[in-house]
Amino acid sequence: MKNKGSKLIIVSAPSGCGKGTIMKAVFNDSDVFYSVSCTTRPPRPEDTDGVTYHFLTVEEFEEKIAEGEFLEYAKYSENYYGTPKTPVEKNMAEGRDVILEIETQGAFQVKELRPDAVSLFILPPSVAELDRRLHKRGTEDEKTIKKRVSQAAGEIAKADRYDYVIMNDDLDAAIADFRAVIDGIKGDTEPAVRFSPENEEVKKMIEEVLKNA
Ligand code: 5GP
Numbered sequence: 001m002k003n004k005g006s007k008l009i010i011v012s013a014p015s016g017c018g019k020g021t022i023m024k025a026v027f028n029d030s031d032v033f034y035s036v037s038c039t040t041r042p043p044r045p046e047d048t049d050g051v052t053y054h055f056l057t058v059e060e061f062e063e064k065i066a067e068g069e070f071l072e073y074a075k076y077s078e079n080y081y082g083t084p085k086t087p088v089e090k091n092m093a094e095g096r097d098v099i100l101e102i103e104t105q106g107a108f109q110v111k112e113l114r115p116d117a118v119s120l121f122i123l124p125p126s127v128a129e130l131d132r133r134l135h136k137r138g139t140e141d142e143k144t145i146k147k148r149v150s151q152a153a154g155e156i157a158k159a160d161r162y163d164y165v166i167m168n169d170d171l172d173a174a175i176a177d178f179r180a181v182i183d184g185i186k187g188d189t190e191p192a193v194r195f196s197p198e199n200e201e202v203k204k205m206i207e208e209v210l211k212n213a
Helices: 019-027 058-066 085-093 104-113 127-137 142-156 171-185 200-210
Strands: 008-012 032-034 037-039 053-055 070-076 079-084 097-101 118-123 164-167
Touching (some): 008 104, 019 032, 019 097, 019 171, 037 058, 058 079, 070 085, 079 085, 079 104, 097 104, 104 118, 118 171, 164 200
Parallel strands (some): 008 097, 032 097, 118 164
């Protein structure tokens, strides 16, 4: 029987926003399904095939596109990324909330297909801070970092199309805000409308982050 309560939750954040840390803290031991995406980007040292991503060749990825196996897919930084459809449908049918950690193009595709999906964007405190965090992480070369930062600015400019927007300035505060949004989405509390981009404060926050980008 389909559980009416299961939610499809889209989370987008430019790399370096601390998305992983926030999500781990909030969903620690809850029974949510994290969708494992397919990608054609090369694995990083912290990646495990089948756990962080399913790593595919371009041919394999394009075959899956042709077979209609993706709920959404996009090209980002010259690599394909896509959400396998079957595990999402199966877990939702089993009553689990499903989390998609995807970039903006994919997020908008999912919203088109599934208007019941709820989307959340995590902002960095500023584009300059994002640049600093990416340098500190040290997993990408200078050229890639530059590209990621300009891509991030482009994504942040679309944050006002999400249902909720929070900022990771202070980690504990971001975790509390994320939790408030999720509790609202699940109906445990009233919707956390203070994080809606229809709120003037949130609009201003997005503009501030983009300053000097
Ligand atoms: P990274 O290469 O840093 O792991 O991810 C780059 C971007 O791709 C991130 O914004 C991440 O959220 C996004 N991404 C990961 N999986 C998917 C997916 O299945 N579909 C889409 N559209 N984006 C994804």
